[in-house]
Amino acid sequence: xxxxxxxxxxxxxxxxxxxxxxxxxxxxxxxxxxxxxxxxxxxxxxxxxxxxxxxxxxxxxxxxxxxxxxxxxxxxxxxxxxxxxxxxxxxxxxxxxxxxxxxxxxxxxxxxxxxxxxxxxxxxxxxxxxxxxxxxxxxxxxxxxxxxxxxxxxxxxxxxxxxxxxxxxxxxxxxxxxxxxxxxxxxxxxxxxxxxxxxxxxxxxxxxxxxxxxxxxxxxxxxxxxxxxxxxxxxxxxxxxxxxxxxxxxxxxxxxxxxxxxxxxxxxxxxxxxxxxxxxxxxxxxxxxxxxxxxxxxxxxxxxxxxxxxxxxxxxxxxxxxxxxxxxxxxxxxxxxxxxxxxxxxxxxxxxxxxxxxxxxxxxxxxxxxxxxxxxxxxxxxxxxxxxxxxxxxxxxxxxxxxxxxxxxxxxxxxxxxxxxxxxxxxxxxxxxxxxxxxxxxxxxxxxxxxx
Numbered sequence: 001x002x003x004x005x006x007x008x009x010x011x012x013x014x015x016x017x018x019x020x021x022x023x024x025x026x027x028x029x030x031x032x033x034x035x036x037x038x039x040x041x042x043x044x045x046x047x048x049x050x051x052x053x054x055x056x057x058x059x060x061x062x063x064x065x066x067x068x069x070x071x072x073x074x075x076x077x078x079x080x081x082x083x084x085x086x087x088x089x090x091x092x093x094x095x096x097x098x099x100x101x102x103x104x105x106x107x108x109x110x111x112x113x114x115x116x117x118x119x120x121x122x123x124x125x126x127x128x129x130x131x132x133x134x135x136x137x138x139x140x141x142x143x144x145x146x147x148x149x150x151x152x153x154x155x156x157x158x159x160x161x162x163x164x165x166x167x168x169x170x171x172x173x174x175x176x177x178x179x180x181x182x183x184x185x186x187x188x189x190x191x192x193x194x195x196x197x198x199x200x201x202x203x204x205x206x207x208x209x210x211x212x213x214x215x216x217x218x219x220x221x222x223x224x225x226x227x228x229x230x231x232x233x234x235x236x237x238x239x240x241x242x243x244x245x246x247x248x249x250x251x252x253x254x255x256x257x258x259x260x261x262x263x264x265x266x267x268x269x270x271x272x273x274x275x276x277x278x279x280x281x282x283x284x285x286x287x288x289x290x291x292x293x294x295x296x297x298x299x300x301x302x303x304x305x306x307x308x309x310x311x312x313x314x315x316x317x318x319x320x321x322x323x324x325x326x327x328x329x330x331x332x333x334x335x336x337x338x339x340x341x342x343x344x345x346x347x348x349x350x351x352x353x354x355x356x357x358x359x360x361x362x363x364x365x366x367x368x369x370x371x372x373x374x375x376x377x378x379x380x381x382x383x384x385x386x387x388x389x390x391x392x393x394x395x396x397x398x399x400x401x402x403x404x405x406x407x408x409x410x411x412x413x414x415x416x417x418x419x420x421x422x423x424x425x426x427x428x429x430x431x432x433x434x435x436x437x438x439x440x441x442x443x444x445x446x447x448x449x450x451x452x
Contacts, residue, residue, distance in 0.1 A: 004095035007109030023110035030235035032389040041116040044073040108167040132163035137214035152192035239358040242404040281345035284353030288316035337369040348372035367420035380442035422449035
């Protein structure tokens with residue numbers, strides 16, 4: 001199957017927002033992913049071998065985005081075709097010249113597909129299909145396209161229960177060629193008018209409805225506000241899902257990287273930044289191994305552990321059952337900092353904890369209320385030449401299961417730390433040698449910050 005993405009529109013209904021940004025380039029701030037990126041994720045998951053993107057002439061934004069994610073969709077050929085077109089029909093006609101498959105999925109460039117598996121039902125189709133979703137998941141108005149009696153039209157009160165067309169459709173190549181060629185003399189240039197006419201032509205083009213989850217099309221600023229709110233809600237959902245996953249693990253995961261070597265580097269970093277008789281607060285401590293050298297040297301007056309996984313928290317409590325300096329809090333960092341009276345720490349450390357906070361607001365609240373004078377925050381950052389952020393939300397070879405985390409760049413994380421009321425004193429990159437770094441191409445950095 002090939003794909004044609006119609007991205008040559010001007011976005012005039014978005015006002016000034018559409019002047020400076022192509023509609024497909026509006027971004028999910030929580031993951032730094034554009035609408036186009038979400039589309040290509042879904043097409044790649046569907047098994048599309050070639051994606052033809054029809055772009056405006058002299059466009060640079062879309063080309064730069066394709067380059068930025070050039071290796072994120074292995075096995076899928078992505079082709080940008082500059083064109084001066086007046087409507088979607090012309091874009092499709094141009095796109096067809098660059099496709100080779102007998103099956104083609106076509107979509108408008110301003111349609112955001114939230115999850116990469118949301119087009120899975122398309123695999124079951126053998127003929128032509130309009131991808132639709134229930135009207136309950138859409139704000140209906142007279143610009144909302146619906147399918148009633150097999151024909152595409154705009155919503156009206158009489159079409160209240162009609163499924164909403166997503167502006168995504170699947171075609172046999174020869175039928176799509178018929179749609180874009182040989183218009184009737186009196187016919188408008190709207191794509192859906194042509195589809196409606198050909199369903200009644202001789203021979204007719206048969207088109208079925210295929211159900212998919214809701215998508216988000218941005219024609220107006222109100223549409224963009226709805227999509228932004230949905231991205232925000234999605235980030236919160238992912239964060240909750242990630243937390244449930246980590247809290248549900250009984251055994252600490254086995255990694256293919258040398259965790260013992262990483263632990264030794266981390267322990268040395270910690271000893272470098274703490275002083276005698278300091279109170280340490282560790283967030284997301286895992287099994288609590290990081291602090292063992294400092295405790296053995298007698299440097300700490302108190303070691304408080306926040307670990308939401310009940311099995312791991314219990315393992316830490318059992319290991320230090322005879323150590324009066326150790327206190328274990330089996331809860332999330334958010335729950336800990338929300339308490340009225342908690343002990344002030346000299347140093348708070350999160351060596352990987354922030355990676356699993358998907359939502360910026362959650363990380364901000366935790367950092368702003370953190371009862372500590374100094375902060376050591378370590379996290380992997382995505383490759384700088386391609387991403388500001390990288391959300392890993394797929395099957396992980398290292399963990400042997402689905403894995404959710406958000407890698408932020410050093411500058412992004414520093415911004416969040418500063419906004420939460422900290423002064424960044426040091427930013428150290430490349431803590432680990434190459435052979436110990438993440439399989440996702442990230443580099444690890446350390447932020448050292450203090451309260452003013």
